[in-house]
Amino acid sequence: MLSHFNEFYRGKTVLVTGHTGFKGSWLCIWLKELGARVIGIGLEPLTERDNFILSGIGGKIDADIRADIRDAEKLKELFRLYRPEIVFHLAAQPLVRLSYEIPVQTYEVNVMGTIHVMEAIRSVDSVRAALMITTDKCYENKEQLTGYKENDPMGGYDPYSSSKGSCEIAIQSWRRSFFNPGEYGVRHHMCLASARAGNVVGGGDWAKDRIIPDCIRSVEAGRPIELRSPQAIRPWQHVLEALSGYLLLVKKMWESPREYSGGWNFGPTTATVATVLDITSKLVSELGTGTITDVSGAGEVFHEARLLQLDITKARTELGWSPRLTLDETISLVADWYKRYKEEDVYRICVEQITCFGRL
Numbered sequence: 001m002l003s004h005f006n007e008f009y010r011g012k013t014v015l016v017t018g019h020t021g022f023k024g025s026w027l028c029i030w031l032k033e034l035g036a037r038v039i040g041i042g043l044e045p046l047t048e049r050d051n052f053i054l055s056g057i058g059g060k061i062d063a064d065i066r067a068d069i070r071d072a073e074k075l076k077e078l079f080r081l082y083r084p085e086i087v088f089h090l091a092a093q094p095l096v097r098l099s100y101e102i103p104v105q106t107y108e109v110n111v112m113g114t115i116h117v118m119e120a121i122r123s124v125d126s127v128r129a130a131l132m133i134t135t136d137k138c139y140e141n142k143e144q145l146t147g148y149k150e151n152d153p154m155g156g157y158d159p160y161s162s163s164k165g166s167c168e169i170a171i172q173s174w175r176r177s178f179f180n181p182g183e184y185g186v187r188h189h190m191c192l193a194s195a196r197a198g199n200v201v202g203g204g205d206w207a208k209d210r211i212i213p214d215c216i217r218s219v220e221a222g223r224p225i226e227l228r229s230p231q232a233i234r235p236w237q238h239v240l241e242a243l244s245g246y247l248l249l250v251k252k253m254w255e256s257p258r259e260y261s262g263g264w265n266f267g268p269t270t271a272t273v274a275t276v277l278d279i280t281s282k283l284v285s286e287l288g289t290g291t292i293t294d295v296s297g298a299g300e301v302f303h304e305a306r307l308l309q310l311d312i313t314k315a316r317t318e319l320g321w322s323p324r325l326t327l328d329e330t331i332s333l334v335a336d337w338y339k340r341y342k343e344e345d346v347y348r349i350c351v352e353q354i355t356c357f358g359r360l
């Protein structure tokens, strides 16, 4: 996989928003290894143990910028200065529970922030491909047993999910109005797509209310892991699976801009759909330490979607992308990072995992 992308990304100027976050830091490491000129825009990382800090990726990329995507003029200024050719937009307020506490800010960052990024793209003539990262939660969740397809209606119950559904509607509008594939080469030279992935797991995520970070915090503190919804079924995916889809899609968008715009699902296979309890048990076993307690029914109850699956037929057939890791391999990679991060060079751990993933 690493060599497959090698020549495409080498020397290209790639701007990543949200580069200080969990997925963004992994993406920057991968892009750096592929030889891209990487420009990162984000806020300060939240903890000293974030993958961004521990890997030292901020010092390895070409520009590590702190800026707020709610500041439209600042974004335009940065786009004029760095003239990116490719944009991956990941910056967001990405947490469902927090979105109940700060719904307005969630919308400001997720919806207006995305619109500001698209307007910054419009303000320069350098960008040829832009991928906006939303989520599987953008779909109107009918708790159906079959996976959601790209043309299913947008929706979302909580402020986070609905903000991402709103992002998708805005992205569709900007694509129709300003980056219409039918007008490529006449009115513009830009291909705009969005990517919807499910919960991703991987080393260096310390976000609140996400199952893996919660487990690691408990294990490190010597406390039992408390599960609020042990039987909740989630599609689990390693962060590298989703990122490999993003990287492949952008390469295709660049090569055939009229064909690859639109929405794309990057979910796991049904073989990696599992309950929260299954995942936690596997993690404890891989870590070789930790205990689990069921606390369902305790504490304040928020509405949480029970079942979310993505239909990935489009990515499979049109991109040739499919998930590579089994559930056990996924959890094993996650545990590997958390077992080693205190003692070893984290950048090397990440590159090792990317290389290992690429060999599969």
Ligand SMILES: NC(=O)c1ccc[n+]([C@@H]2O[C@H](COP(=O)([O-])OP(=O)(O)OC[C@H]3O[C@@H](n4cnc5c(N)ncnc54)[C@H](O)[C@@H]3O)[C@@H](O)[C@H]2O)c1
Pocket: 017, 018, 019, 020, 021, 022, 023, 024, 041, 042, 043, 044, 045, 067, 068, 069, 070, 089, 090, 091, 092, 093, 094, 109, 113, 133, 134, 135, 136, 197, 198, 199, 200, 201, 207
């Ligand atoms: N992690 C998951 O399981 C998951 C699942 C589906 C979708 N996503 C999406 O993937 C993207 C990345 O998620 P993540 O898990 O890495 O999140 P994260 O919280 O680790 O990172 C978020 C990034 O966005 C930046 N950011 C937040 N507000 C900003 C602002 N106002 N201006 C500039 N930058 C800002 C942060 O500084 C950080 O770099 C998000 O769009 C999220 O919605 C994540």
